[in-house]
Amino acid sequence: xxxxxxxxxxxxxxxxxxxxxxxxxxxxxxxxxxxxxxxxxxxxxxxxxxxxxxxxxxxxxxxxxxxxxxxxxxxxxxxxxxxxxxxxxxxxxxxxxxxxxxxxxxxxxxxxxxxxxxxxxxxxxxxxxxxxxxxxxxxxxxxxxxxxxxxxxxxxxxxxxxxxxxxxxxxxxxxxxxxxxxxxxxxxxxxxxxxxxxxxxxxxxxxxxxxxxxxxxxxxxxxxxxxxxxxxxxxxxxxxxxxxxxxxxxxxxxxxxxxxxxxxxxxxxxxxxxxxxxxxxxxxxxxxxxx
Amino acid sequence: xxxxxxxxxxxxxxxxxxxxxxxxxxxxxxxxxxxxxxxxxxxxxxxxxxxxxxxxxxxxxxxxxxxxxxxxxxxxxxxxxxxxxxxxxxxxxxxxxxxxxxxxxxxxxxxxxxxxxxxxxxxxxxxxxxxxxxxxxxxxxxxxxxxxxxxxxxxxxxxxxxxxxxxxxxxxxxxxxxxxxxxxxxxxxxxxxxxxxxxxxxxxxxxxxxxxxxxxxxxxxxxxxxxxxxxxxxxxxxxxxxxxxxxxxxxxxxxxxxxxxxxxxxxxxxxxxxxxxxxxxxxxxxxxxxxxxxxxxxxxxxxxxxxxxxxxxxxxxx
Amino acid sequence: xxxxxxxxxxxxxxxxxxxxxxxxxxxxxxxxxxxxxxxxxxxxxxxxxxxxxxxxxxxxxxxxxxxxxxxxxxxxxxxxxxxxxxxxxxxxxxxxxxxxxxxxxxxxxxxxxxxxxxxxxxxxxxxxxxxxxxxxxxxxxxxxxxxxxxxxxxxxxxxxxxxxxxxxxxxxxxxxxxxxxxxxxxxxxxxxxxxxxxxxxxxxxxxxxxxxxxxxxxxxxxxxxxxxxxxxxxxxxxxxxxxxxxxxxxxxxxxxxxxxxxxxxxxxxxxxxxxxxxxxxxxxxxxxxxxxxxxxxxxxxxxxxxxxxxxxxxxxxxxxxxxxxxx
Numbered sequence: 056x057x058x059x060x061x062x063x064x065x066x067x068x069x070x071x072x073x074x075x076x077x078x079x080x081x082x083x084x085x086x087x088x089x090x091x092x093x094x095x096x097x098x099x100x101x102x103x104x105x106x107x108x109x110x111x112x113x114x115x116x117x118x119x120x121x122x123x124x125x126x127x128x129x130x131x132x133x134x135x136x137x138x139x140x141x142x143x144x145x146x147x148x149x150x151x152x153x154x155x156x157x158x159x160x161x162x163x164x165x166x167x168x169x170x171x172x173x174x175x176x177x178x179x180x181x182x183x184x185x186x187x188x189x190x191x192x193x194x195x196x197x198x199x200x201x202x203x204x205x206x207x208x209x210x211x212x213x214x215x216x217x218x219x220x221x222x223x224x225x226x227x228x229x230x231x232x233x234x235x236x237x238x239x240x241x242x243x244x245x246x247x248x249x250x251x252x253x254x255x256x257x258x259x260x261x262x263x264x265x266x267x268x269x270x271x272x273x274x275x276x277x278x279x280x281x282x283x284x285x286x287x288x289x290x291x292x293x294x295x296x297x298x299x300x301x302x303x304x305x306x307x308x309x310x311x312x313x314x315x316x317x318x319x320x321x322x323x324x325x326x327x328x329x330x331x332x333x334x335x336x337x338x339x340x341x342x343x344x345x346x
Numbered sequence: 347x348x349x350x351x352x353x354x355x356x357x358x359x360x361x362x363x364x365x366x367x368x369x370x371x372x373x374x375x376x377x378x379x380x381x382x383x384x385x386x387x388x389x390x391x392x393x394x395x396x397x398x399x400x401x402x403x404x405x406x407x408x409x410x411x412x413x414x415x416x417x418x419x420x421x422x423x424x425x426x427x428x429x430x431x432x433x434x435x436x437x438x439x440x441x442x443x444x445x446x447x448x449x450x451x452x453x454x455x456x457x458x459x460x461x462x463x464x465x466x467x468x469x470x471x472x473x474x475x476x477x478x479x480x481x482x483x484x485x486x487x488x489x490x491x492x493x494x495x496x497x498x499x500x501x502x503x504x505x506x507x508x509x510x511x512x513x514x515x516x517x518x519x520x521x522x523x524x525x526x527x528x529x530x531x532x533x534x535x536x537x538x539x540x541x542x543x544x545x546x547x548x549x550x551x552x553x554x555x556x557x558x559x560x561x562x563x564x565x566x567x568x569x570x571x572x573x574x575x576x577x578x579x580x581x582x583x584x585x586x587x588x589x590x591x592x593x594x595x596x597x598x599x600x601x602x603x604x605x606x607x608x609x610x611x612x613x614x615x616x617x618x619x620x621x622x623x624x625x626x627x628x629x630x631x632x633x634x635x636x637x638x639x640x641x642x643x644x645x646x647x648x649x650x651x652x653x654x655x656x657x658x659x660x661x662x663x664x
Numbered sequence: 665x666x667x668x669x670x671x672x673x674x675x676x677x678x679x680x681x682x683x684x685x686x687x688x689x690x691x692x693x694x695x696x697x698x699x700x701x702x703x704x705x706x707x708x709x710x711x712x713x714x715x716x717x718x719x720x721x722x723x724x725x726x727x728x729x730x731x732x733x734x735x736x737x738x739x740x741x742x743x744x745x746x747x748x749x750x751x752x753x754x755x756x757x758x759x760x761x762x763x764x765x766x767x768x769x770x771x772x773x774x775x776x777x778x779x780x781x782x783x784x785x786x787x788x789x790x791x792x793x794x795x796x797x798x799x800x801x802x803x804x805x806x807x808x809x810x811x812x813x814x815x816x817x818x819x820x821x822x823x824x825x826x827x828x829x830x831x832x833x834x835x836x837x838x839x840x841x842x843x844x845x846x847x848x849x850x851x852x853x854x855x856x857x858x859x860x861x862x863x864x865x866x867x868x869x870x871x872x873x874x875x876x877x878x879x880x881x882x883x884x885x886x887x888x889x890x891x892x893x894x895x896x897x898x899x900x901x902x903x904x905x906x907x908x909x910x911x912x913x914x915x916x917x918x919x920x921x922x923x924x925x926x927x928x929x930x931x932x933x934x935x936x937x938x939x940x941x942x943x944x945x946x947x948x949x950x951x952x953x954x955x956x957x958x959x960x961x962x963x964x965x966x967x968x969x970x971x972x973x974x975x976x977x978x979x980x981x982x983x984x985x986x987x988x989x990x991x
Contacts, residue, residue: 179639278494
């Protein structure tokens with residue numbers, strides 16, 4: 056078993072292995088860091104305001120508020136990944152369900168679903184997320200404020216809604232092409248139930264295609280979350296990479312490292328997701344070519 | 347008749363998409379946890395509030411109010427910006443800011459193509475060689491870097507440290523052409539690099555495929571020069587892919603422009619959207635987003651039509 | 665005008681670099697094509713006949729394909745000529761018809777522009793003259809309504825029409841030597857005969873030489889002066905057409921012959937097939953290359969390679985135990 060996994064790993068190129076390693080590291084940080092670390096990410100080092108990297112034990116330096124950047128980033132990893140994984144996971148599940156069923160039954164229902172998908176997709180995804188966040192994160196009356204948890208929930212909800220038609224359309228397209236193949240016709244002619252055909256023949260073939268795009272979607276969501284933060288409606292108070300970046304941009308002329316490190320984290324994660332998505336897509340193409 | 351039918355069907359779908367997406371936005375406004383009228387006129391008298399409610403068609407049911415809104419919208423009557431005391435119309439903000447964003451997107455597309463076309467062809471001719479591998483891998487990485495990340499890097503390194511280009515403000519072409527371009531270099535590069543990378547990748551794949559095609563060998567056997575074959579036989583089919591890619595990337599470019607305008611303080615459409623968002627100008631926001639969606643749809647249809655012109659095989663089937 | 669052949673290949677070989685080492689697609693071929701002659705090159709797919717014709721013309725990608733030996737066209741040695749020089753001969757001197765007109769015609773350009781571009785670039789014709797000549801060419805390849813066809817795209821034409829268009833394009837600049845690579849394989853059987861007939865007529869009208877590459881002996885039977893049979897990159901038998909059919913020496917030729925469907929055969933009878941596969945071209949073996957599939961194989965065939973021997977003027981073969989000889 057172990058050697059089999061090793062053999063599989065050996066087949067991957069170095070960039071792919073690095074991507075897997077990076078995602079594994081930040082995944083681990085997201086799970087473990089908040090449990091193990093007892094220090095407050097917002098601890099203010101009053102004597103080290105805005106110092107550069109490698110100063111006084113601050114590996115990534117501090118910002119002008121005296122926050123340790125590395126600590127903030129490690130702390131922000133959990134929320135950043137949570138937003139991405141929940142949005143893509145939930146949005147992908149709902150989208151796939153709608154897409155697969157709609158592509159399988161075809162006819163009028165499918166036409167309606169397709170037009171609704173097109174309509175939602177006709178709003179560029181960042182603009183749609185903005186609209187959703189703007190509406191949902193509005194306080195019930197002028198004098199009250201919106202709690203931070205609600206802001207986070209709204210960001211996740213908005214990005215989930217953005218993901219649904221993206222992955223839904225992929226699932227629908229894959230279902231349309233797979234349900235036309237001979238083995239599905241054969242199964243139908245032998246009187247197999249629709250649920251059996253869907254579960255045994257369609258889903259196993261559609262899911263890999265959705266998976267490949269899902270990795271790309273994780274990248275899209277992380278970028279969108281960063282963009283929302285930069286526009287001032289993302290996750291509040293430096294609790295995600297995008298939020299740290301948004302907080303740091305005002306002082307970037309004096310403390311550019313406050314901008315560099317979140318950018319590096321975001322870029323590496325997006326690059327890794329795209330790389331893995333690309334590898335999955337290529338292996339699918341190869342499998343397709345063999346059939 | 348046969349030729350017109352697919353076009354009509356397409357126009358029908360297009361209209362349905364536009365109506366659905368704007369209706370969706372209209373419904374979204376109803377989902378506001380608070381009353382829009384109370385928000386705008388928090389200290390108004392009940393009579394004033396009732397009047398505003400009528401103006402915004404909020405006293406009607408969802409469908410009627412949507413169609414009343416849409417009727418006004420296509421006539422250019424998009425209401426007013428309430429925060430400024432009601433002196434400015436939404437339409438005046440649109441006409442002021444939209445051209446700036448369109449210019450930025452146009453420059454970005456041109457920049458991306460200027461980079462992508464030679465690189466795509468070069469890497470295709472060198473497919474598998476070291477120079478191809480280096481360029482292709484770099485581009486793949488570049489296409490994954492978020493444009494705001496690139497923008498910050500450029501601002502710090504090229505703008506603040508080297509002081510080569512300004513990092514803030516927009517200058518109109520008529521006011522000062524030189525400064526106009528100078529101010530747009532960093533925004534357009536931030537937006538264009540990722541785009542150029544994805545175009546290059548697609549073009550490379552297409553040119554490689556075309557070079558293996560018999561019709562390229564056939565063209566060579568006529569005694570045509572390599573550059574002529576490249577231009578007339580390879581590039582034209584490949585440009586279909588470029589158009590498709592341009593259409594596919596347009597949504598990302600619109601979103602990117604929105605963020606980049608805010609980073610570089612360019613008073614374009616994205617800046618207006620962010621401003622409306624921050625000041626809770628929901629009436630203006632609805633029209634702004636509707637315009638974005640309609641523009642995006644129209645761009646996609648235009649790309650489709652252009653593809654039909656370049657590639658006759660797709661005529662009627664799309 | 666010299667008496668030398670129009671095209672002369674001497675010791676001509678082509679190899680490709682593959683992951684498993686060099687692949688020898690064509691090995692030490694010696695072939696002449698006389699002025700006005702029609703030569704058939706016959707062999708199954710993978711025998712190297714397409715590589716031979718493209719290699720002789722110089723159309724193979726330089727980086728991937730290695731050519732050796734000499735190619736003399738009209739007293740010019742082209743074996744080492746750079747592409748720029750070769751281009752001077754393409755279209756006007758040598759031209760080629762490709763197997764599948766669907767892929768050999770550019771799908772996104774009109775027939776007219778593909779037909780006239782050679783005329784305009786190579787013969788410096790102006791637009792009007794080129795169009796007039798294009799119409800004349802289409803008329804010549806018996807295309808009805810040439811005016812309309814000029815404005816059409818390849819996908820709007822039938823297979824036979826497309827092949828006629830390709831013939832017109834190849835003949836546009838009046839080449840003296842025409843390579844036809846499986847000109848009829850992609851076509852329906854009834855159209856095949858028409859296209860072959862057309863090619864023969866055009867050859868006589870224009871007085872050009874022609875090399876027809878095919879896997880089907882039946883296709884070339886009535887349209888060639890001589891036939892070369894290729895197997896595993898080598899010419900294994902070459903003879904005047906009539907003599908080859910009457911007096912073949914090589915067991916492989918016999919096997920090819922038997923695999924042609926015949927109208928006088930009893931119905932229901934199975935066509936004989938040549939069992940086995942071509943030898944791996946990356947692994948040159950000793951002995952006769954056909955040994956593994958030959959019904960008459962002996963130990964000698966496996967041990968040493970038979971030389972090309974001439975049995976009659978213009979008739980050579982490569983076999984230790986020829987069919988006509990003592991066995």
